[in-house]
Amino acid sequence: MVDVCHYDVVQNDKYGRYLVSNKDLDGGEIIFTDTPYAVGPKPDTPPLCLGCYCPVENTLCSRCGWPMCSKECELNPLHVLECEVFVVAKARYQPLDDSTASSPQLDCITPLRVLLAKEKDPERWQKELEPMETHTEERQKRPTWDADQVNIVDYLIDHCKLGGRFTKELVQRVCGILEVNAVEIPSRGGFSIRAVYPRLAIAAHSCVPNIVHTILQNDYTVQVRAAVPIKSGDALHLCYTYALSPTLARREYLQESKFFNCECPRCVDPTELGTHLGTLKCSKCDNGVIISSSPLDNDAQWNCTDKNCGFKTSGVAMRKMLAVMQAELDQLDAIDPGPQAIEQREAFVNKYKSVFHPRHSYLLSVKYTLAQLYGRVEGYTLDDLPDLMLERKVEFCRLVLKTLEVITPGESRMRGMMFYELHAPLMYLARNEFSAGLIDKDKLKERLQEPIQCLADAARILMREDPNSPEGITGQVAYQSLEQLKASLEAL
Numbered sequence: 485m486v487d488v489c490h491y492d493v494v495q496n497d498k499y500g501r502y503l504v505s506n507k508d509l510d511g512g513e514i515i516f517t518d519t520p521y522a523v524g525p526k527p528d529t530p531p532l533c534l535g536c537y538c539p540v541e542n543t544l545c546s547r548c549g550w551p552m553c554s555k556e557c558e559l560n561p562l563h564v565l566e567c568e569v570f571v572v573a574k575a576r577y578q579p580l581d582d583s584t585a586s587s588p589q590l591d592c593i594t595p596l597r598v599l600l601a602k603e604k605d606p607e608r609w610q611k612e613l614e615p616m617e618t619h620t621e622e623r624q625k626r627p628t629w630d631a632d633q634v635n636i637v638d639y640l641i642d643h644c645k646l647g648g649r650f651t652k653e654l655v656q657r658v659c660g661i662l663e664v665n666a667v668e669i670p671s672r673g674g675f676s677i678r679a680v681y682p683r684l685a686i687a688a689h690s691c692v693p694n695i696v697h698t699i700l701q702n703d704y705t706v707q708v709r710a711a712v713p714i715k716s717g718d719a720l721h722l723c724y725t726y727a728l729s730p731t732l733a734r735r736e737y738l739q740e741s742k743f744f745n746c747e748c749p750r751c752v753d754p755t756e757l758g759t760h761l762g763t764l765k766c767s768k769c770d771n772g773v774i775i776s777s778s779p780l781d782n783d784a785q786w787n788c789t790d791k792n793c794g795f796k797t798s799g800v801a802m803r804k805m806l807a808v809m810q811a812e813l814d815q816l817d818a819i820d821p822g823p824q825a826i827e828q829r830e831a832f833v834n835k836y837k838s839v840f841h842p843r844h845s846y847l848l849s850v851k852y853t854l855a856q857l858y859g860r861v862e863g864y865t866l867d868d869l870p871d872l873m874l875e876r877k878v879e880f881c882r883l884v885l886k887t888l889e890v891i892t893p894g895e896s897r898m899r900g901m902m903f904y905e906l907h908a909p910l911m912y913l914a915r916n917e918f919s920a921g922l923i924d925k926d927k928l929k930e931r932l933q934e935p936i937q938c939l940a941d942a943a944r945i946l947m948r949e950d951p952n953s954p955e956g957i958t959g960q961v962a963y964q965s966l967e968q969l970k971a972s973l974e975a976l
Protein backbone atom coordinates (compact mmCIF):
# COMPACT_ATOMS: atom_id res chain seq x y z
CA MET A 485 0.00 0.00 0.00
CA VAL A 486 1.30 3.47 -0.88
CA ASP A 487 1.99 5.43 2.27
CA VAL A 488 -0.24 8.45 1.83
CA CYS A 489 0.44 11.24 4.30
CA HIS A 490 -1.65 14.36 3.76
CA TYR A 491 -1.24 15.78 7.26
CA ASP A 492 1.19 17.58 9.55
CA VAL A 493 1.43 17.21 13.32
CA VAL A 494 1.13 20.53 15.15
CA GLN A 495 0.67 21.51 18.79
CA ASN A 496 -1.28 24.01 20.87
CA ASP A 497 -2.50 24.41 24.46
CA LYS A 498 -6.06 23.32 23.78
CA TYR A 499 -5.48 19.97 22.04
CA GLY A 500 -1.82 19.22 22.76
CA ARG A 501 -0.57 17.48 19.62
CA TYR A 502 -3.09 17.33 16.78
CA LEU A 503 -3.27 16.83 13.03
CA VAL A 504 -3.88 19.39 10.28
CA SER A 505 -4.26 18.65 6.59
CA ASN A 506 -1.34 19.74 4.44
CA LYS A 507 -3.34 20.02 1.19
CA ASP A 508 -6.89 20.68 0.01
CA LEU A 509 -8.76 17.38 0.32
CA ASP A 510 -11.90 16.10 -1.41
CA GLY A 511 -14.60 14.26 0.54
CA GLY A 512 -13.67 10.56 0.57
CA GLU A 513 -9.98 11.16 -0.15
CA ILE A 514 -7.52 9.06 1.89
CA ILE A 515 -5.46 11.19 4.28
CA PHE A 516 -3.34 8.43 5.78
CA THR A 517 -3.30 4.78 6.76
CA ASP A 518 -2.00 3.50 10.06
CA THR A 519 -1.06 0.10 11.45
CA PRO A 520 -1.84 -0.74 15.08
CA TYR A 521 0.97 -0.66 17.62
CA ALA A 522 -0.95 -3.35 19.47
CA VAL A 523 -4.31 -5.12 19.16
CA GLY A 524 -6.03 -7.14 21.87
CA PRO A 525 -9.01 -7.61 24.17
CA LYS A 526 -10.65 -4.53 25.66
CA PRO A 527 -11.13 -4.31 29.44
CA ASP A 528 -13.93 -6.35 31.07
CA THR A 529 -14.28 -8.64 28.11
CA PRO A 530 -15.80 -12.12 28.33
CA PRO A 531 -13.42 -15.01 27.48
CA LEU A 532 -12.26 -14.79 23.88
CA CYS A 533 -9.67 -16.46 21.70
CA LEU A 534 -6.33 -14.65 21.97
CA GLY A 535 -5.69 -15.41 18.30
CA CYS A 536 -8.87 -14.45 16.45
CA TYR A 537 -10.98 -12.87 19.27
CA CYS A 538 -14.03 -15.09 18.82
CA PRO A 539 -15.83 -16.01 22.07
CA VAL A 540 -14.63 -19.28 23.56
CA GLU A 541 -16.06 -21.41 26.34
CA ASN A 542 -13.55 -23.98 27.49
CA THR A 543 -10.98 -24.36 24.76
CA LEU A 544 -7.48 -23.37 25.85
CA CYS A 545 -4.03 -23.01 24.33
CA SER A 546 -2.24 -26.37 24.51
CA ARG A 547 0.95 -24.67 25.69
CA CYS A 548 -0.02 -21.86 28.09
CA GLY A 549 -3.61 -22.77 28.92
CA TRP A 550 -5.10 -19.35 28.08
CA PRO A 551 -8.33 -19.03 25.98
CA MET A 552 -7.81 -20.15 22.40
CA CYS A 553 -10.23 -21.52 19.80
CA SER A 554 -7.92 -23.67 17.66
CA LYS A 555 -4.40 -24.95 16.99
CA GLU A 556 -4.17 -22.46 14.14
CA CYS A 557 -4.81 -19.52 16.49
CA GLU A 558 -2.09 -20.74 18.87
CA LEU A 559 0.39 -19.83 16.13
CA ASN A 560 -0.76 -16.21 15.90
CA PRO A 561 2.53 -14.26 16.18
CA LEU A 562 1.05 -11.91 18.80
CA HIS A 563 0.09 -14.82 20.98
CA VAL A 564 3.37 -16.73 20.56
CA LEU A 565 5.24 -13.97 22.44
CA GLU A 566 2.86 -13.81 25.41
CA CYS A 567 2.44 -17.61 25.38
CA GLU A 568 6.15 -17.88 26.18
CA VAL A 569 5.77 -15.47 29.13
CA PHE A 570 2.89 -17.47 30.61
CA VAL A 571 4.63 -20.82 30.08
CA VAL A 572 7.88 -19.70 31.70
CA ALA A 573 6.10 -18.12 34.69
CA LYS A 574 3.59 -21.00 34.94
CA ALA A 575 0.88 -18.31 34.97
CA ARG A 576 -2.33 -20.22 34.35
CA TYR A 577 -5.68 -18.86 33.28
CA GLN A 578 -8.57 -19.63 35.62
CA PRO A 579 -11.59 -20.53 33.47
CA LEU A 580 -14.89 -18.93 34.52
CA ASP A 581 -18.06 -20.85 35.31
CA ASP A 582 -20.04 -18.38 33.23
CA SER A 583 -18.40 -17.85 29.84
CA THR A 584 -20.45 -14.70 29.19
CA ALA A 585 -19.19 -12.93 32.34
CA SER A 586 -16.22 -10.59 32.02
CA SER A 587 -12.83 -12.05 32.76
CA PRO A 588 -10.53 -9.52 34.54
CA GLN A 589 -7.55 -11.79 33.87
CA LEU A 590 -7.73 -10.86 30.19
CA ASP A 591 -7.22 -7.17 31.05
CA CYS A 592 -3.45 -7.80 31.11
CA ILE A 593 -3.20 -9.08 27.53
CA THR A 594 -3.21 -5.83 25.53
CA PRO A 595 -0.83 -4.02 27.96
CA LEU A 596 1.48 -7.05 27.79
CA ARG A 597 1.44 -6.89 24.00
CA VAL A 598 2.40 -3.20 24.13
CA LEU A 599 5.27 -4.01 26.51
CA LEU A 600 6.55 -6.85 24.34
CA ALA A 601 6.38 -4.64 21.25
CA LYS A 602 8.35 -1.96 23.11
CA GLU A 603 11.02 -4.48 24.06
CA LYS A 604 11.29 -5.66 20.46
CA ASP A 605 11.51 -2.20 18.89
CA PRO A 606 12.45 0.48 21.45
CA GLU A 607 12.86 3.09 18.72
CA ARG A 608 9.29 2.74 17.53
CA TRP A 609 8.08 3.08 21.14
CA GLN A 610 10.15 6.21 21.58
CA LYS A 611 8.73 7.78 18.45
CA GLU A 612 5.12 6.65 18.59
CA LEU A 613 3.98 5.80 22.12
CA GLU A 614 6.30 7.73 24.40
CA PRO A 615 4.71 11.11 23.48
CA MET A 616 1.17 9.86 24.18
CA GLU A 617 -1.01 11.42 26.86
CA THR A 618 -1.69 9.23 29.96
CA HIS A 619 -3.56 11.58 32.37
CA THR A 620 -1.86 9.81 35.27
CA GLU A 621 -2.96 12.30 37.95
CA GLU A 622 -6.65 12.00 37.09
CA ARG A 623 -6.43 8.24 36.65
CA GLN A 624 -4.87 7.86 40.11
CA LYS A 625 -8.05 9.26 41.67
CA ARG A 626 -10.28 6.63 40.09
CA PRO A 627 -11.18 3.14 41.30
CA THR A 628 -9.95 1.66 37.99
CA TRP A 629 -6.40 2.68 39.00
CA ASP A 630 -6.37 0.19 41.89
CA ALA A 631 -8.04 -2.50 39.79
CA ASP A 632 -5.39 -2.03 37.07
CA GLN A 633 -2.67 -2.13 39.73
CA VAL A 634 -3.85 -5.58 40.90
CA ASN A 635 -5.07 -7.18 37.66
CA ILE A 636 -2.41 -5.83 35.35
CA VAL A 637 0.62 -4.25 37.06
CA ASP A 638 1.09 -6.69 39.96
CA TYR A 639 -0.06 -9.61 37.87
CA LEU A 640 2.47 -9.02 35.09
CA ILE A 641 5.41 -7.97 37.26
CA ASP A 642 4.98 -10.34 40.23
CA HIS A 643 2.94 -13.28 39.00
CA CYS A 644 4.33 -13.41 35.45
CA LYS A 645 7.81 -12.60 36.78
CA LEU A 646 8.47 -9.72 34.36
CA GLY A 647 10.17 -7.51 36.99
CA GLY A 648 13.54 -7.97 35.32
CA ARG A 649 12.23 -6.66 32.01
CA PHE A 650 9.75 -3.90 32.92
CA THR A 651 9.01 -1.63 35.90
CA LYS A 652 5.64 -1.27 37.61
CA GLU A 653 5.61 2.44 36.70
CA LEU A 654 6.00 1.55 33.05
CA VAL A 655 3.13 -0.95 33.18
CA GLN A 656 0.83 1.67 34.77
CA ARG A 657 1.93 4.11 32.09
CA VAL A 658 1.00 1.60 29.38
CA CYS A 659 -2.42 1.17 31.04
CA GLY A 660 -2.86 4.96 30.82
CA ILE A 661 -1.72 5.09 27.19
CA LEU A 662 -4.28 2.43 26.29
CA GLU A 663 -7.11 3.94 28.30
CA VAL A 664 -6.65 7.38 26.77
CA ASN A 665 -5.56 6.51 23.23
CA ALA A 666 -6.86 3.06 22.23
CA VAL A 667 -9.97 2.80 20.08
CA GLU A 668 -12.59 0.09 19.98
CA ILE A 669 -12.53 -1.82 16.70
CA PRO A 670 -14.45 -4.81 15.33
CA SER A 671 -12.53 -8.09 15.09
CA ARG A 672 -12.70 -10.20 11.94
CA GLY A 673 -15.63 -12.07 13.44
CA GLY A 674 -17.39 -8.80 14.34
CA PHE A 675 -16.58 -8.82 18.08
CA SER A 676 -15.45 -5.73 19.88
CA ILE A 677 -11.72 -5.45 20.68
CA ARG A 678 -9.27 -2.55 20.99
CA ALA A 679 -6.21 -1.26 19.21
CA VAL A 680 -3.86 1.66 19.58
CA TYR A 681 -2.94 3.51 16.38
CA PRO A 682 -0.03 5.93 16.80
CA ARG A 683 -1.11 8.39 14.12
CA LEU A 684 -4.88 8.12 14.47
CA ALA A 685 -4.50 8.77 18.22
CA ILE A 686 -3.10 12.24 17.50
CA ALA A 687 -6.28 13.39 15.71
CA ALA A 688 -8.31 15.71 17.94
CA HIS A 689 -11.94 15.06 18.77
CA SER A 690 -15.01 16.98 17.65
CA CYS A 691 -18.67 16.01 17.97
CA VAL A 692 -18.89 17.12 14.31
CA PRO A 693 -16.02 15.15 12.76
CA ASN A 694 -14.49 15.97 9.38
CA ILE A 695 -12.65 12.64 9.01
CA VAL A 696 -13.86 9.04 9.06
CA HIS A 697 -11.95 5.82 9.59
CA THR A 698 -12.29 2.31 8.24
CA ILE A 699 -10.71 -0.79 9.79
CA LEU A 700 -9.47 -3.43 7.33
CA GLN A 701 -9.99 -6.86 8.80
CA ASN A 702 -6.98 -8.84 7.56
CA ASP A 703 -4.36 -6.90 9.53
CA TYR A 704 -6.44 -4.23 11.33
CA THR A 705 -4.93 -1.44 9.27
CA VAL A 706 -6.96 1.75 9.58
CA GLN A 707 -7.69 4.01 6.60
CA VAL A 708 -8.45 7.61 7.46
CA ARG A 709 -10.38 9.70 4.93
CA ALA A 710 -11.78 13.17 4.61
CA ALA A 711 -15.53 13.00 5.32
CA VAL A 712 -16.07 16.38 3.69
CA PRO A 713 -13.86 18.67 1.58
CA ILE A 714 -11.09 19.96 3.88
CA LYS A 715 -8.90 23.02 3.27
CA SER A 716 -5.14 22.83 3.63
CA GLY A 717 -4.23 23.79 7.21
CA ASP A 718 -7.60 22.80 8.74
CA ALA A 719 -7.53 20.65 11.88
CA LEU A 720 -8.57 17.03 11.39
CA HIS A 721 -11.29 15.95 13.79
CA LEU A 722 -12.43 12.45 14.61
CA CYS A 723 -15.52 11.69 16.70
CA TYR A 724 -14.67 9.47 19.71
CA THR A 725 -18.30 9.07 20.84
CA TYR A 726 -21.54 7.67 19.44
CA ALA A 727 -22.64 10.41 17.06
CA LEU A 728 -26.35 10.29 17.95
CA SER A 729 -25.81 10.70 21.73
CA PRO A 730 -27.05 13.95 23.28
CA THR A 731 -24.54 16.51 24.60
CA LEU A 732 -24.94 15.55 28.27
CA ALA A 733 -24.14 11.90 27.53
CA ARG A 734 -21.32 12.66 25.08
CA ARG A 735 -19.56 15.11 27.36
CA GLU A 736 -19.87 12.78 30.34
CA TYR A 737 -18.39 9.92 28.29
CA LEU A 738 -15.53 12.08 26.98
CA GLN A 739 -14.72 13.35 30.46
CA GLU A 740 -14.92 9.86 31.94
CA SER A 741 -12.95 7.95 29.31
CA LYS A 742 -10.85 10.54 27.48
CA PHE A 743 -10.29 13.07 30.30
CA PHE A 744 -11.36 16.26 28.56
CA ASN A 745 -14.31 18.62 28.38
CA CYS A 746 -15.49 18.97 24.82
CA GLU A 747 -16.20 22.53 23.78
CA CYS A 748 -16.86 21.92 20.09
CA PRO A 749 -19.48 24.02 18.23
CA ARG A 750 -22.09 21.28 18.72
CA CYS A 751 -21.50 21.04 22.48
CA VAL A 752 -21.67 24.82 22.89
CA ASP A 753 -25.04 25.13 21.11
CA PRO A 754 -28.08 24.27 23.30
CA THR A 755 -29.95 23.01 20.21
CA GLU A 756 -26.92 20.95 19.05
CA LEU A 757 -26.69 22.94 15.79
CA GLY A 758 -30.45 22.82 15.29
CA THR A 759 -30.62 19.01 15.42
CA HIS A 760 -32.42 19.06 18.80
CA LEU A 761 -30.79 15.79 19.85
CA GLY A 762 -31.13 16.83 23.50
CA THR A 763 -34.35 18.84 23.30
CA LEU A 764 -37.52 18.00 25.24
CA LYS A 765 -41.05 19.14 24.54
CA CYS A 766 -42.55 21.41 27.19
CA SER A 767 -45.44 19.85 29.07
CA LYS A 768 -46.60 23.22 30.41
CA CYS A 769 -47.08 25.13 27.15
CA ASP A 770 -47.69 24.52 23.45
CA ASN A 771 -44.93 26.52 21.78
CA GLY A 772 -41.85 26.07 23.94
CA VAL A 773 -39.18 23.41 24.00
CA ILE A 774 -36.81 22.67 26.87
CA ILE A 775 -33.08 23.22 26.32
CA SER A 776 -30.05 23.69 28.56
CA SER A 777 -29.34 27.22 29.80
CA SER A 778 -25.59 26.48 29.62
CA PRO A 779 -24.63 23.32 27.71
CA LEU A 780 -20.98 23.29 28.87
CA ASP A 781 -22.14 22.98 32.48
CA ASN A 782 -23.63 19.53 33.15
CA ASP A 783 -25.41 20.84 36.24
CA ALA A 784 -26.95 23.87 34.53
CA GLN A 785 -30.70 24.38 34.61
CA TRP A 786 -32.90 23.47 31.64
CA ASN A 787 -35.51 26.07 30.65
CA CYS A 788 -38.55 26.37 28.40
CA THR A 789 -37.79 28.59 25.39
CA ASP A 790 -41.19 30.30 25.70
CA LYS A 791 -40.54 33.38 27.85
CA ASN A 792 -44.12 33.42 29.14
CA CYS A 793 -44.02 29.80 30.28
CA GLY A 794 -41.12 29.85 32.72
CA PHE A 795 -40.89 26.07 33.12
CA LYS A 796 -37.49 24.91 34.40
CA THR A 797 -35.86 21.71 35.60
CA SER A 798 -32.44 20.91 37.06
CA GLY A 799 -29.48 19.38 35.23
CA VAL A 800 -29.45 16.62 37.85
CA ALA A 801 -33.09 15.71 37.10
CA MET A 802 -32.31 15.73 33.39
CA ARG A 803 -29.34 13.37 33.79
CA LYS A 804 -31.43 11.00 35.92
CA MET A 805 -34.11 10.89 33.28
CA LEU A 806 -31.59 10.19 30.53
CA ALA A 807 -30.19 7.28 32.55
CA VAL A 808 -33.67 5.77 32.91
CA MET A 809 -34.27 6.20 29.18
CA GLN A 810 -30.92 4.62 28.35
CA ALA A 811 -31.88 1.54 30.40
CA GLU A 812 -35.13 1.27 28.42
CA LEU A 813 -33.20 1.54 25.16
CA ASP A 814 -30.80 -1.19 26.29
CA GLN A 815 -33.80 -3.47 26.88
CA LEU A 816 -35.05 -2.76 23.37
CA ASP A 817 -31.62 -3.60 21.96
CA ALA A 818 -31.73 -6.98 23.70
CA ILE A 819 -34.80 -8.08 21.69
CA ASP A 820 -33.97 -10.48 18.84
CA PRO A 821 -34.78 -9.09 15.38
CA GLY A 822 -38.38 -10.10 14.63
CA PRO A 823 -41.88 -8.63 14.75
CA GLN A 824 -41.47 -7.91 18.50
CA ALA A 825 -38.39 -5.80 17.81
CA ILE A 826 -40.51 -3.54 15.59
CA GLU A 827 -43.65 -3.50 17.71
CA GLN A 828 -41.91 -2.68 20.98
CA ARG A 829 -39.93 0.11 19.36
CA GLU A 830 -43.09 1.59 17.84
CA ALA A 831 -44.63 1.43 21.33
CA PHE A 832 -41.57 3.28 22.69
CA VAL A 833 -41.89 6.00 20.04
CA ASN A 834 -45.58 6.35 20.82
CA LYS A 835 -45.02 6.48 24.58
CA TYR A 836 -42.41 9.24 24.40
CA LYS A 837 -43.54 11.33 21.45
CA SER A 838 -45.13 13.92 23.71
CA VAL A 839 -42.03 14.11 25.95
CA PHE A 840 -39.20 14.42 23.43
CA HIS A 841 -38.53 16.48 20.35
CA PRO A 842 -39.16 14.15 17.34
CA ARG A 843 -35.41 14.20 16.61
CA HIS A 844 -34.29 13.77 20.22
CA SER A 845 -31.37 11.35 20.44
CA TYR A 846 -33.37 8.53 22.03
CA LEU A 847 -36.31 8.73 19.65
CA LEU A 848 -33.96 9.10 16.71
CA SER A 849 -31.84 6.07 17.70
CA VAL A 850 -35.00 3.97 17.86
CA LYS A 851 -36.18 5.36 14.52
CA TYR A 852 -32.74 4.61 13.05
CA THR A 853 -33.15 0.96 14.05
CA LEU A 854 -36.78 0.88 12.88
CA ALA A 855 -35.68 2.25 9.50
CA GLN A 856 -33.42 -0.82 9.23
CA LEU A 857 -35.94 -3.34 10.59
CA TYR A 858 -38.87 -2.39 8.33
CA GLY A 859 -38.46 -4.54 5.25
CA ARG A 860 -36.20 -7.07 6.96
CA VAL A 861 -38.12 -9.05 9.57
CA GLU A 862 -40.78 -11.71 9.37
CA GLY A 863 -44.19 -10.24 8.61
CA TYR A 864 -42.56 -6.92 7.71
CA THR A 865 -40.67 -7.74 4.51
CA LEU A 866 -40.79 -5.13 1.74
CA ASP A 867 -43.36 -7.25 -0.12
CA ASP A 868 -45.53 -7.40 3.03
CA LEU A 869 -45.46 -3.70 3.78
CA PRO A 870 -48.51 -1.64 2.78
CA ASP A 871 -47.77 1.80 1.30
CA LEU A 872 -48.45 3.42 4.66
CA MET A 873 -45.62 1.49 6.28
CA LEU A 874 -43.30 2.01 3.33
CA GLU A 875 -43.95 5.71 3.87
CA ARG A 876 -43.08 5.28 7.56
CA LYS A 877 -39.73 3.76 6.60
CA VAL A 878 -39.14 6.71 4.26
CA GLU A 879 -40.06 9.16 7.03
CA PHE A 880 -37.60 7.61 9.51
CA CYS A 881 -34.77 7.46 6.96
CA ARG A 882 -35.26 11.12 6.04
CA LEU A 883 -35.45 12.20 9.67
CA VAL A 884 -32.20 10.41 10.51
CA LEU A 885 -30.46 11.69 7.37
CA LYS A 886 -31.50 15.27 8.20
CA THR A 887 -29.68 14.97 11.54
CA LEU A 888 -26.67 13.08 10.16
CA GLU A 889 -26.15 15.78 7.53
CA VAL A 890 -25.36 18.14 10.40
CA ILE A 891 -23.49 15.94 12.89
CA THR A 892 -21.61 13.46 10.67
CA PRO A 893 -21.67 15.25 7.33
CA GLY A 894 -20.26 13.80 4.13
CA GLU A 895 -18.96 10.31 3.56
CA SER A 896 -19.97 8.70 6.87
CA ARG A 897 -20.94 5.02 7.27
CA MET A 898 -24.20 5.87 9.02
CA ARG A 899 -25.27 8.08 6.13
CA GLY A 900 -24.32 5.35 3.67
CA MET A 901 -26.46 2.83 5.54
CA MET A 902 -29.45 5.21 5.65
CA PHE A 903 -29.20 5.97 1.93
CA TYR A 904 -29.32 2.24 1.31
CA GLU A 905 -32.41 1.88 3.51
CA LEU A 906 -34.14 4.82 1.85
CA HIS A 907 -33.81 3.53 -1.71
CA ALA A 908 -36.04 0.46 -1.23
CA PRO A 909 -39.30 1.99 0.00
CA LEU A 910 -38.97 4.83 -2.53
CA MET A 911 -38.63 2.26 -5.30
CA TYR A 912 -41.55 0.14 -4.05
CA LEU A 913 -43.83 3.14 -3.62
CA ALA A 914 -43.14 4.36 -7.15
CA ARG A 915 -43.71 0.92 -8.63
CA ASN A 916 -46.92 0.39 -6.64
CA GLU A 917 -48.29 3.68 -7.93
CA PHE A 918 -47.34 2.75 -11.46
CA SER A 919 -49.00 -0.68 -11.18
CA ALA A 920 -52.15 0.95 -9.81
CA GLY A 921 -52.20 3.25 -12.83
CA LEU A 922 -51.74 6.36 -10.69
CA ILE A 923 -48.61 7.52 -12.54
CA ASP A 924 -47.46 7.04 -16.14
CA LYS A 925 -44.16 5.68 -17.41
CA ASP A 926 -42.45 9.07 -17.60
CA LYS A 927 -43.47 9.90 -14.05
CA LEU A 928 -42.20 6.49 -12.89
CA LYS A 929 -38.82 7.14 -14.53
CA GLU A 930 -38.67 10.50 -12.79
CA ARG A 931 -39.60 8.97 -9.43
CA LEU A 932 -36.88 6.31 -9.72
CA GLN A 933 -34.14 8.96 -9.95
CA GLU A 934 -34.04 9.43 -6.18
CA PRO A 935 -33.59 5.73 -5.33
CA ILE A 936 -30.86 5.61 -7.99
CA GLN A 937 -29.07 8.49 -6.31
CA CYS A 938 -29.50 6.81 -2.89
CA LEU A 939 -27.94 3.60 -4.17
CA ALA A 940 -25.10 5.49 -5.83
CA ASP A 941 -24.33 7.33 -2.56
CA ALA A 942 -24.61 4.13 -0.50
CA ALA A 943 -22.36 2.18 -2.87
CA ARG A 944 -19.72 4.94 -3.01
CA ILE A 945 -19.54 5.34 0.77
CA LEU A 946 -19.90 1.71 1.85
CA MET A 947 -17.68 0.05 -0.74
CA ARG A 948 -14.72 1.68 1.01
CA GLU A 949 -15.44 -0.51 4.03
CA ASP A 950 -13.88 -3.94 4.47
CA PRO A 951 -15.70 -6.25 2.00
CA ASN A 952 -16.43 -8.74 4.80
CA SER A 953 -17.90 -6.20 7.25
CA PRO A 954 -21.69 -5.69 7.38
CA GLU A 955 -21.27 -2.21 5.86
CA GLY A 956 -18.94 -3.48 3.14
CA ILE A 957 -21.42 -6.21 2.22
CA THR A 958 -24.25 -3.65 2.07
CA GLY A 959 -22.04 -1.53 -0.20
CA GLN A 960 -21.65 -4.37 -2.69
CA VAL A 961 -25.39 -5.12 -2.58
CA ALA A 962 -26.10 -1.42 -3.18
CA TYR A 963 -23.80 -1.45 -6.20
CA GLN A 964 -25.51 -4.51 -7.71
CA SER A 965 -28.99 -3.07 -7.03
CA LEU A 966 -27.91 0.17 -8.67
CA GLU A 967 -26.86 -1.64 -11.85
CA GLN A 968 -30.13 -3.62 -11.89
CA LEU A 969 -32.29 -0.58 -11.31
CA LYS A 970 -30.52 1.36 -14.05
CA ALA A 971 -30.99 -1.59 -16.45
CA SER A 972 -34.68 -1.95 -15.64
CA LEU A 973 -35.15 1.77 -16.13
CA GLU A 974 -33.60 1.56 -19.61
CA ALA A 975 -35.90 -1.34 -20.47
CA LEU A 976 -39.04 0.60 -19.52
Ligand SMILES: [Zn+2]
Pocket residue numbers: 533534535536537538552553554557
Ligand atom coordinates in the same frame (compact mmCIF):
# COMPACT_ATOMS: atom_id res chain seq x y z
ZN1 LIG B 1 -9.22 -18.23 17.40
Ligand SMILES: [Zn+2]
Pocket residue numbers: 545546547548549550558563566567568
Ligand atom coordinates in the same frame (compact mmCIF):
# COMPACT_ATOMS: atom_id res chain seq x y z
ZN1 LIG C 1 -0.50 -20.04 24.49
Ligand SMILES: [Zn+2]
Pocket residue numbers: 690691692746747748749750751
Ligand atom coordinates in the same frame (compact mmCIF):
# COMPACT_ATOMS: atom_id res chain seq x y z
ZN1 LIG D 1 -18.41 18.31 21.45
Ligand SMILES: [Zn+2]
Pocket residue numbers: 766767768769770772773788789790793794795
Ligand atom coordinates in the same frame (compact mmCIF):
# COMPACT_ATOMS: atom_id res chain seq x y z
ZN1 LIG E 1 -43.12 25.85 28.27
